[in-house]
Amino acid sequence: MDVLEAIKKRKSIRKYLDVPVEWDKVGKILDAGRLSPSAGNVQDWRFIVVTDPGLRKKIAEASLKQYWMEQAPVFIVVITELEKIRKHYGLRGERLYAIQDCAIAATSMMLAAQSLGLSTCWVGAFEEGMIQELLGMPDNVRPQVILTIGYADEDPEPTYRYPLEHITLLNGYGGNARKIKDFGKVFWDHNIVGRAVESTKKTVKDIEKVTRDKRQEHTSKIKKFFKNLVKKKK
Numbered sequence: 001m002d003v004l005e006a007i008k009k010r011k012s013i014r015k016y017l018d019v020p021v022e023w024d025k026v027g028k029i030l031d032a033g034r035l036s037p038s039a040g041n042v043q044d045w046r047f048i049v050v051t052d053p054g055l056r057k058k059i060a061e062a063s064l065k066q067y068w069m070e071q072a073p074v075f076i077v078v079i080t081e082l083e084k085i086r087k088h089y090g091l092r093g094e095r096l097y098a099i100q101d102c103a104i105a106a107t108s109m110m111l112a113a114q115s116l117g118l119s120t121c122w123v124g125a126f127e128e129g130m131i132q133e134l135l136g137m138p139d140n141v142r143p144q145v146i147l148t149i150g151y152a153d154e155d156p157e158p159t160y161r162y163p164l165e166h167i168t169l170l171n172g173y174g175g176n177a178r179k180i181k182d183f184g185k186v187f188w189d190h191n192i193v194g195r196a197v198e199s200t201k202k203t204v205k206d207i208e209k210v211t212r213d214k215r216q217e218h219t220s221k222i223k224k225f226f227k228n229l230v231k232k233k234k
């Protein structure tokens, strides 16, 4: 699954099947977090994998009693080591980069999970102090995001998004900046690129099929040839 497909297919899932998540998939998801960019490459994050049912229940309780969370077999709690980012970037590091770094890592992990056939929900509503206590975190280590991960047991309708025309401005916010009304015209390649990607994918598939068929044809020809040769020798 390519990244655009993962972005399009992802939805917050709050009902999970009672099926464990394979460890190799958890590893791939964590690696997507590890490979994410961070301010100055400080990598001020840590990822706590939570599988213990008792702990999951307590975390759900600490997340303003969002008990649906418990069903997800895996949580990844993304935390930030404030001291690390503060040392490099002071207040801006603490107030902005720490949050952004963890958000990027969590987003990469969400999309990786999606591409592996798993579902997630981003949970931001929790009592920080309670999570810190449950996971043995000192004061200067802050929980930023809890991701629930598992196999979906629901298929909710996609939530509404404003159209691009509504949220995109050209060359600024106020003054001379203008809204882009006709996206098809202005971003002419917006659609063309999408279509080109789809048609390239189809072509690659077609080529693969033709190559496979040809290979089979050649293999059976060679087999026939050697069979005849053996027959003649006899």
Ligand SMILES: Cc1cc2nc3c(=O)[nH]c(=O)nc-3n(C[C@H](O)[C@H](O)[C@H](O)COP(=O)(O)O)c2cc1C
Pocket: 010, 011, 012, 013, 014, 066, 121, 122, 123, 124, 125, 126, 158, 159
């Ligand atoms: C910063 C942030 C905090 C969130 N916190 C919660 C939460 O505590 N509980 C929850 O059920 N969903 C939470 N969500 C999920 C949003 O409700 C969801 O992403 C949004 O409604 C759009 O729906 P979708 O993810 O299905 O596209 C959070 C999402 C973000 C980005």
